[in-house]
Amino acid sequence: DWNSGNVIADQVAAIRAQVGTGKVICALSGGVDSAVAAALVHKAVGDQLVCVFVDHGLLRAGEREQVEIDYVAATGVRLVTIDAEDRFLSALDGVSDPEQKRKIIGREFIRTFEQAQAQLLAESAADGDPIRFLVQGTLYPDVVESGGGTGTANIKSHHNVGGLPEDLQFELVEPLRTLFKDEVRAIGRELGLPEIIVGRQPFPGPGLGIRIVGEVTRERLELLRHADAIVRAELTAAGLDSQIWQCPVVLLADVRSVGVQGDGRSYGHPIVLRPVSSEDAMTADWTRLPYDVLARISNRITNEVADVNRVVLDVTSKPPGTIEWE
Numbered sequence: 001d002w003n004s005g006n007v008i009a010d011q012v013a014a015i016r017a018q019v020g021t022g023k024v025i026c027a028l029s030g031g032v033d034s035a036v037a038a039a040l041v042h043k044a045v046g047d048q049l050v051c052v053f054v055d056h057g058l059l060r061a062g063e064r065e066q067v068e069i070d071y072v073a074a075t076g077v078r079l080v081t082i083d084a085e086d087r088f089l090s091a092l093d094g095v096s097d098p099e100q101k102r103k104i105i106g107r108e109f110i111r112t113f114e115q116a117q118a119q120l121l122a123e124s125a126a127d128g129d130p131i132r133f134l135v136q137g138t139l140y141p142d143v144v145e146s147g148g149g150t151g152t153a154n155i156k157s158h159h160n161v162g163g164l165p166e167d168l169q170f171e172l173v174e175p176l177r178t179l180f181k182d183e184v185r186a187i188g189r190e191l192g193l194p195e196i197i198v199g200r201q202p203f204p205g206p207g208l209g210i211r212i213v214g215e216v217t218r219e220r221l222e223l224l225r226h227a228d229a230i231v232r233a234e235l236t237a238a239g240l241d242s243q244i245w246q247c248p249v250v251l252l253a254d255v256r257s258v259g260v261q262g263d264g265r266s267y268g269h270p271i272v273l274r275p276v277s278s279e280d281a282m283t284a285d286w287t288r289l290p291y292d293v294l295a296r297i298s299n300r301i302t303n304e305v306a307d308v309n310r311v312v313l314d315v316t317s318k319p320p321g322t323i324e325w326e
């Protein structure tokens with residue numbers, strides 16, 4: 001029967017057997033999967049591991065600090081942060097097609113990571129022992145949804161699976177490949193990771209870039225980050241985090257509607273709330289949030305976030321809707 005202590009012991013042994021005395025690199029995303037995968041590898045081989053965190057500028061408020069400060073304090077991993085906001089925003093300039101955004105973000109992520117890798121590789125080669133292994137936080141559902149397990153159609157390009165270059169010079173280490181999300185969380189807690197990371201609801205790799213319907217700009221990201229922080233704070237304050245799988249907050253940047261705010265007419269953007277309940281994200285239902293919580297979120301967003309004059313609730317299950325809007 002399943003027990004997080006046993007899984008940790010087994011994985012640590014398997015990682016040691018695979019990696020030996022080799023050097024390992026891992027990209028942290030800020031999410032639970034890569035955080036737990038890296039923590040397992042760190043437990044197994046210590047400072048043979050170096051972690052890289054790419055700040056692509058599409059993160060939510062506070063996420064970079066959670067990795068740089070809280071996660072590092074809890075695990076002691078070596079971390080290199082790459083500031084890549086400018087690079088991602090210029091690559092996304094003028095792009096509004098969802099799949100194109102995903103491709104660009106995935107591509108830039110790989111390029112940015114490869115540059116960091118190349119530098120770390122050169123440094124490690126200089127002392128005669130180049131990095132040979134790459135950690136991936138791939139979960140069982142990622143494998144299945146990308147067609148790796150059952151031949152299911154790939155609905156959206158999940159860039160953490162199947163998106164890696166063919167000529168990859170590293171051997172993959174994937175300690176979570178047979179696990180589901182709740183199992184990964186249990187392992188993370190057992191490893192002593194911060195609750196804000198372990199309990200984090202799923203957040204897509206392409207980040208806020210696929211939660212802005214329309215072109216991605218710095219101003220729009222700031223606006224959405226603000227609205228998202230309000231939603232997360234209110235859901236947490238209402239004690240609802242454990243009842244929802246995740247709650248994407250989406251900015252309809254290409255839509256404007258008329259409103260009345262302050263002294264006169266406004267012509268602002270809608271914010272969409274997409275609270276969903278789910279077991280594994282393959283199917284989902286919209287969460288029946290209490291009206292008073294919805295009212296508080298709506299009041300705060302329209303009062304506090306400039307250029308937003310309407311908050312709407314997405315009441316679509318999956319299928320037919322996907323959880324994300326893009």
Ligand code: XMP
Pocket residue numbers: 102155156157158159160202203204205206246281282318321322323324325326
């Ligand atoms: P959809 O929108 O397909 O989302 O119903 C299912 C789950 O996957 C997350 N998601 C992603 N995760 N990279 C990721 O790591 C991605 O490109 C991506 N797209 C969607 C989404 O948040 C939901 O949990």
